[in-house]
Amino acid sequence: MKSYTPSNAVQQLPEQFFAKLVNKLRTHQDKGHDVLNLGQGNPDQPTPDHIVKSLQEAAEKPLYHKYPPFHGFEFLKEAVATFYKREYDVDLDPETEVAILPGSKTGLVELSQCFLNPGDVALMPDPGYPDYWSGVAMMGATMEPMPLKREHDFLPDYDSISQKTWEKSKLMFLNYPNNPTGAVADRAFFEKTIQEADRHDVCVIHDFAYGAIGFDGVKPISFLQVPGAKDVGVEIYTMSKSYNMAGWRIAFAVGNRSVIETLEKIQDHYFCSIFGAEQEAAATALLASQECVDDLRQTYESRRDLLVGGLKDLQYEVQPCHGSFFVWLKVPGSYTSESFADDLLEKVGLFVAPGIGFGSHGEGYVRIGLNNSEETLKDALRRFEDFKNGS
Numbered sequence: 001m002k003s004y005t006p007s008n009a010v011q012q013l014p015e016q017f018f019a020k021l022v023n024k025l026r027t028h029q030d031k032g033h034d035v036l037n038l039g040q041g042n043p044d045q046p047t048p049d050h051i052v053k054s055l056q057e058a059a060e061k062p063l064y065h066k067y068p069p070f071h072g073f074e075f076l077k078e079a080v081a082t083f084y085k086r087e088y089d090v091d092l093d094p095e096t097e098v099a100i101l102p103g104s105k106t107g108l109v110e111l112s113q114c115f116l117n118p119g120d121v122a123l124m125p126d127p128g129y130p131d132y133w134s135g136v137a138m139m140g141a142t143m144e145p146m147p148l149k150r151e152h153d154f155l156p157d158y159d160s161i162s163q164k165t166w167e168k169s170k171l172m173f174l175n176y177p178n179n180p181t182g183a184v185a186d187r188a189f190f191e192k193t194i195q196e197a198d199r200h201d202v203c204v205i206h207d208f209a210y211g212a213i214g215f216d217g218v219k220p221i222s223f224l225q226v227p228g229a230k231d232v233g234v235e236i237y238t239m240s241k242s243y244n245m246a247g248w249r250i251a252f253a254v255g256n257r258s259v260i261e262t263l264e265k266i267q268d269h270y271f272c273s274i275f276g277a278e279q280e281a282a283a284t285a286l287l288a289s290q291e292c293v294d295d296l297r298q299t300y301e302s303r304r305d306l307l308v309g310g311l312k313d314l315q316y317e318v319q320p321c322h323g324s325f326f327v328w329l330k331v332p333g334s335y336t337s338e339s340f341a342d343d344l345l346e347k348v349g350l351f352v353a354p355g356i357g358f359g360s361h362g363e364g365y366v367r368i369g370l371n372n373s374e375e376t377l378k379d380a381l382r383r384f385e386d387f388k389n390g391s
């Protein structure tokens, strides 16, 4: 059989970190080991019933058996605008300031395809969600890491970016509540972001995947709540985390008109939007009571308290995360993030994500998911204790 050479664009793609991670887990499980998987970001609970029912009913409507409108149904864009007004007091024009995406992972790759040329620079949070890298690499552009350090509350320090780098930069990726560090951003940080983006002509892409998951009574701020944000960028909001809809593949981008227009243009060539019944169920999720989202947030907060409290009791160096569903744990002693993760897996069957997989500034940490029941987390704590005691 012939073997065909992939295009340069495909050859430029980085190794998919999560795919590699999952392979490691599978290999270990295939050997018959009992493993607790705390390494991935897949919500563990089902989609709330009223959303599933909405999909079931809508699936019977012949309207949805035809091709949907290219840019999605107007009712969904209107629901997105109503959601943003209700949750964040942000005004959006559904027609020009909302784009429907088949999951934010896809939208994030498309945005690089929309705006980057070879030689351009994309400013990248480090550590950060690895899927931002894919589109940048595919376009032959370069990534300039913005280190997220504990002493700077895991926010980038814009003053340390050189004038030369600013000049070459076209895009900046941000993500608060943050995966993997669990940090949240405040208004002052977004104000500074808007000033810098405006001054240097950089388009900001704020990934608000964990927007619904903020702890200690603090609701995470939307980038678009800050005046001027729409002039310099967009926010990406996924249904995956807030409504446990990761398998449904639906998200949206909101904000700057020229970015929305370009995204919709590229999507005209890739897709014909998403199954209409799913769009109706997504609108139900956004418009119905948000009690399920409150319950979810509280569940993650209780899990955080349990895990962080337990790890502190065991003398691990860990801070409570302020949002997202990840705990960012400092690796003990002379371990690297990978050697610590490997040892946890080998010795006590605990699977966590090594920080190095999120960028070089993730070294020294591992990421632990709160997307596991309290029972599982208690079992994890017992295993951390066994590990500490040298088993």
Ligand SMILES: Cc1ncc(COP(=O)(O)O)c(C=O)c1O
Pocket (backbone or CB within 6 Å): 041, 103, 104, 105, 106, 129, 175, 179, 207, 209, 238, 239, 240, 246, 249, 250, 251
């Ligand atoms: C920060 C961040 N952005 C985006 C995504 C992807 O979300 P989606 O399911 O919408 O593709 C994830 C998923 O883990 C994430 O952690």
